[in-house]
Amino acid sequence: MKILVTGGAGFIGSWVADAFIGEGHEVIIIDDLSSGIKENIPKEADFVKCDIRERELLEKVFSDYRPDIVDHHAAQIDVRRSVENPVFDAQVNIIGTLNLLELSIRYRIKRFIFASTGGAIYGEPEDLPADEKTPPMPISPYGTSKYAVEKYLGYYKAVYGFDYIALRYANVYGPRQNPHGEAGVVAIFCNKVLSRKPCLIFGDGNQTRDYVFVGDVAKANIMSINTPVGRYNIGTGIETSVNDLVAVLRKVSGKEFKVEYAPPRLGEVQRISLDMSLANRVFGWSPNVSLEDGIGQTWKWFSER
Numbered sequence: 001m002k003i004l005v006t007g008g009a010g011f012i013g014s015w016v017a018d019a020f021i022g023e024g025h026e027v028i029i030i031d032d033l034s035s036g037i038k039e040n041i042p043k044e045a046d047f048v049k050c051d052i053r054e055r056e057l058l059e060k061v062f063s064d065y066r067p068d069i070v071d072h073h074a075a076q077i078d079v080r081r082s083v084e085n086p087v088f089d090a091q092v093n094i095i096g097t098l099n100l101l102e103l104s105i106r107y108r109i110k111r112f113i114f115a116s117t118g119g120a121i122y123g124e125p126e127d128l129p130a131d132e133k134t135p136p137m138p139i140s141p142y143g144t145s146k147y148a149v150e151k152y153l154g155y156y157k158a159v160y161g162f163d164y165i166a167l168r169y170a171n172v173y174g175p176r177q178n179p180h181g182e183a184g185v186v187a188i189f190c191n192k193v194l195s196r197k198p199c200l201i202f203g204d205g206n207q208t209r210d211y212v213f214v215g216d217v218a219k220a221n222i223m224s225i226n227t228p229v230g231r232y233n234i235g236t237g238i239e240t241s242v243n244d245l246v247a248v249l250r251k252v253s254g255k256e257f258k259v260e261y262a263p264p265r266l267g268e269v270q271r272i273s274l275d276m277s278l279a280n281r282v283f284g285w286s287p288n289v290s291l292e293d294g295i296g297q298t299w300k301w302f303s304e305r
């Protein structure tokens with residue numbers, strides 16, 4: 001099949017593109033290279049530099065390539081930036097996505113796979129791990145824009161019978177994650193340790209996240225091609241505090257490094273983990289890579305660069 005991967009020069013999108021190519025699919029990547037890099041783009045893929053807000057150029061990509069599936073990973077991904085500039089966040093994450101959705105309807109795309117968030121969509125749920133029945137209560141513009149897109153997907157399904165799947169990722173980590181952004185604590189910490197700088201923790205470090213390895217996330221995208229329409233959590237169900245993450249990094253790297261603490265950041269949740277049993281029941285997905293193994297692979301990748 002012909003698959004258009006948006007954001008395919010980025011961290012998760014490039015793993016997803018690699019995985020589709022490995023399965024024998026033809027991949028076209030669009031990316032504006034705002035945080036993604038050309039080195040991440042698989043050589044077998046066609047690449048068009050394109051901002052998803054540029055409707056005309058986007059339309060040319062659809063009419064030139066006529067993809068069967070759109071796998072949408074391009075986004076403004078930074079929670080803190082979304083708090084500072086909700087308008088920009090909405091322009092990329094809502095308006096940009098609507099451009100893609102409108103074209104997907106017009107060009108009769110068979111399936112739209114959307115990289116949503118489980119880490120930021122539920123807010124601070126009382127019961128953890130949160131399953132898909134937990135009411136979304138995002139506390140950041142980023143989580144709100146992802147939720148808005150899920151609502152639009154519901155609208156396109158109701159009115160046009162549009163076929164979609166929203167994958168609500170937990171905190172994804174692994175090789176190729178950008179260590180210079182605000183998101184992606186594993187990559188940021190690996191980079192700090194390698195450059196002998198202290199790791200900065202916002203808050204007391206007891207805030208928890210559900211860390212899922214990027215290879216497992218790429219596998220979820222592959223399995224999504226034939227999965228019933230819906231929203232699925234993609235996580236491990238395991239809560240790990242940032243302090244515990246530091247301990248794992250110390251263990252796998254064999255390095256002693258300094259940690260500094262700063263005030264917590266607005267819009268970030270205190271505790272989250274995702275129940276992934278629906279994805280397991282419906283399409284047999286489960287994470288295979290343990291945190292220690294995944295951080296080991298990530299550390300190795302960063303230290304060999």
Ligand SMILES: NC(=O)c1ccc[n+]([C@@H]2O[C@H](COP(=O)([O-])OP(=O)(O)OC[C@H]3O[C@@H](n4cnc5c(N)ncnc54)[C@H](O)[C@@H]3O)[C@@H](O)[C@H]2O)c1
Pocket residue numbers: 006007008009010011012013030031032033034035036037050051052053072073074075076077092096115116117118119168169170171172173178183
């Ligand atoms: N990393 C995580 O933990 C996580 C968790 C939940 C959801 N997600 C979602 O997964 C997707 C990929 O995230 P990532 O961590 O790989 O981030 P990333 O920054 O590495 O990838 C995003 C890509 O989108 C591109 N992009 C940004 N704005 C664009 C625009 N206007 N037009 C075209 N391309 C644009 C960037 O250049 C980059 O290559 C995003 O949609 C993100 O919201 C990520």
